[in-house]
Amino acid sequence: MKKSSQKTTWMIVFVSVLLGFFLVQALNKPKIETEIEGVSSLKNIEKLLKEKNELEQKRKELEQYINRKITELTMYEDQAIEANIKLQELQSEVQEKRLLAGLLAVEGPGVEIILNDRQRDSFLSNNPSLISYFIVHDSDMLHIINELRGAGAEAIAVNGTRIMPNSRISCGGPTIHVGKYERFAPPFIIHAIGDPDRLYESFQEEGSIYHDLAAWGLEIKIQKMDRLEIPRYLGETEYTYARVREEDE
Secondary structure (H helix, E strand, O other): HHHHHHHHHHHHHHHHHHHHHHHHHHHHHHHHHHHHHHHHHHHHHHHHHHHHHHHHHHHHHHHHHHHHHHHHHHHHHHHHHHHHHHHHHHHHHHHHHHOOOOOOEEEEEEEEEEOOOOOOHHHHHHHHHHHHHHHOHHHHHHHHHHHHHOOOOOOOOOEEEOOOOOOEEEEOOOOOOOOOOEEOOOOEEEEEEOOOOHHHOOOOOOHHHHHHHHOOOOOEEEEEEEEEEEOOOOOOOOOOOOOOOOHHO
């Protein structure tokens, strides 16, 4: 009976110790998990901080790259603006040269001159041998053109044909050759762009061809015009023998 009681007592002690062990383990488990979670959270924070630093560094590098590209773009834009200015200057220079060469149609104020042979009358009927004195000759046309140039005419046309310094003007029977291909019979309509007052008044001056032509009875009418159109020169513009001097190139 005593042995059975001792055995029971030891069993109770053993069970109690075992229960105590498991109880202690149970009580310690949350602490261990907390420590593990704490360590894991710290590592995550460190990882995130590292990633943040890396992203920050990358952002700085991108900013530097963008700034370099902005600087390059600004430089290219400045170069493009400079090139565009030079291009505009060249285009303007080319246009000016073309204008001076008569290769552009122009418009502006000026004068219109209508020149015609003397109308047949009794005098001409009675003196047919003198008729050549009462028709418009190439010399008359040249005198008028020269007076217009002397008065500052910037562009001149005869019957719609642009007159240049090398334009041919010559008689061909009752007609006048103007330029290389054109041939006109009277009346001749001369347009000149320039200061209308100055051009008009130049023909009122003493010694002007106007008075000589009027005295012979040729018809010559001059009127000021607010707007005239003169076409571009359509003749040859190339030089075969003339060259720019080397020291002027």
